[in-house]
Amino acid sequence: MQMTRKKKRARARAKKKAIIMILSVFMLILLGSGSAAIAYGYSYVKHYNNLIFPGVKVENVDISGKSVQDAKAILQKSFNDKVLMSKLTVKTPGKDYTLGFDKVDPKYDIDKVVNEAFTYGKDLNLYKKYKLIKNPENKAFSLQFAYNKDAVQKFVDGIEKDINKNPQDAKITRNNGAFNITSETVGKKLNKEKLMEDILSKMEYGIKEDLQVSAEVQDVKARITKSSLASIDGLISTFSTHYSGISSAERANNIVVSTKSIDGTVLMPGDVFSFNGTVGERTVARGYQAGPVIIGNKVESGLGGGICQVSSTLYNAVLMSNMRSVERVHHTLPSSYVQLGRDATVDWGNIDYKFKNTLNFPVYIQGTTSGGNVTFNIYSNQSLTKNRYAITNDVYSTVESTTKTVEDPKLPQGSEEVVQKAYTGYKVKVYRNIYENETLVKQELVSDDFYRPVEGLVKVGTKKN
Structure with a gap:
């Protein structure tokens, strides 16, 4: 019996030992297989240590399995090299303009993107790297494009300079009693802002091929057309003043020079005429000479003296044409x-004479100087002559002046010196009388002026010899 128990214990120990042996062998096999798998996985991943993982693209260009250097070379050829050979064509009516993109310093950020693509997945553990390589996921990277916008702007500026043409107004002249009209010329204007916007929008995300943009060019109509000037067919008012008997040679010269500056002026409906703006500054270089002018309450010598007679003559012609003055000042002393x-x-620089063409037709102003007279003729459409305009004045008050006498011990006794001449003052209203078929139909108040009296001053000498 005792022997039997010993045999059973022996057999149990042997069986346990066999089981341990088997388990040990199995564990060794498992460890060997795992090590082999790990070794294989490690080796598989290691292959991509210096390569870009599978499934990686840049702008649809596959750079999977490429080294950084190879990937950069591929993208350089596909993008930077290609853009340098591309061009922009701007199409305009009648002419195309071309800009090579090599002129705008184009660049894709290839180095930056390739470095980002290379580091993709490199921070994962071995298992995840193996999985990402074995079963790649699509990973897309985008390139950023940069270029010199100033170069594009300069290109567009050049197109604008070549295309833009100012319209030329129709011209009208009067020779030998007849009008001659030359036709207007239509101008051109590039829609520069829209063209620049269209170009930049096409270049915003890069250039992969030649670009073509159509530019908008607009016609610019002339302000004054031949058809509008053709309506000028008759004299509607005229006014003359005489200057030869009251003028020095210098004053007469100034009248001639300033009248020539106004001769041939055309005013479209709504236009405002400025005497100073048309005649310009009175300078020696412009042909003006010193002549008598009213300065304050005295008549003194001044450059351009006499041209107030020109402005006053024109003023009266305008009054009789039924146009309206918008800026007018009378002299301090009567003329x-x-x-x-x-x-x-x-x-100049202080007082101007301005009037507005309030008619429905353009007007042509002719200024002449002949026989000691300065004349302004105003021409427009003959339909305006159905009414006649007459200018009248009403001196409704006269204000007498006084003369003050003072003694001057520096002047010889019995002598006199007029320091300030006395001038009588006047209040006067001017009317425009409108006649239709020689019947007065209306009277308009044009102005209500006050020429203030000027007190005279005389010095009387008291110095004894």
Whole structure:
């Protein structure tokens, strides 16, 4: 019995030992297989240590399994090299303009993107790397494009300079009693802002091929057309003043020079005429000479003296044409060449004479100087002559002046010196009388002026010999 128990214990130990042996062998086999798998996985992943993982693209260009250097070379050829050989064509009516993209310093950020693509997945553990390589997922990277926008702007500026043409107004002249009209020329204007916007929008995400953009070019109509000037067919007003008997040679010269500056002026409906703007500054270089002018309450010598007779003559012609003055100032002293209230003084930089073409037709102003007379003829459409306009003045108040006498011990006894001449003052209203078929139908108040009296001043000498 005892022997039997010993045999059973022996057999149990032997069986346990066999089981341990078997398990040990099995564990060794498992460890060997795992090590082999790990070794294989490690080796498989290691292959991509210096390569870009599978499934990686840049702008649809596959760079899987490429080294950084090879990937850069591929993308350089596909993008940077290609863009340098591309061009932009701007199409305009009648002409195309071309810009090679090599002129705009184009660049894709290839180095940056390739470095990002290379580092993709490199921070994962061995198992995840193996899985990502074995079963790749599509991974797309985008390139950023940069270029010199100033170069594009300069290109567009050049197109604008070549295309833009100002329209030329129709011209009208009067020779030998007849009008001659030359036709207007239509101008061109590039829609520069839209063209620049269209170009930049096409270049925003890069250039993969030649680009073509159509530019918008607009016609620019002339302000004054031949058809509008053709409506000028008759004299609607004229006015003259005489200057030869009251003018020095210098004053007469100034009248001639300023009248020539106005001769041939065309005003479209709504246009405002500026005497100073048309005649310009009175300078020696422009042909003006020193002549008598009214300065304050005295007549003194000044450059351009006499041109107030020109502005006053024109003022009266305008009044009789039924156009409206928008800026007019009378002299401080009455003028000898026109009635009271019918003068218009000017002074460069201070006082201007302006009127507006309030008619429905353009007007042509002819200014002449002949026989000691300065004349302005205003031409427009003959239909305007159905009414006649007459200008009258009403001096409704006369204000007498006084003369003050003072003693001057520096002057010889019995002598006199007139320091300030006395001038009588006047209040005067000017009317425009409108006649239709020689019947007065309306009277308009044009102005209500006050020429203030000027007190005279005389010095009487008291110095004894």
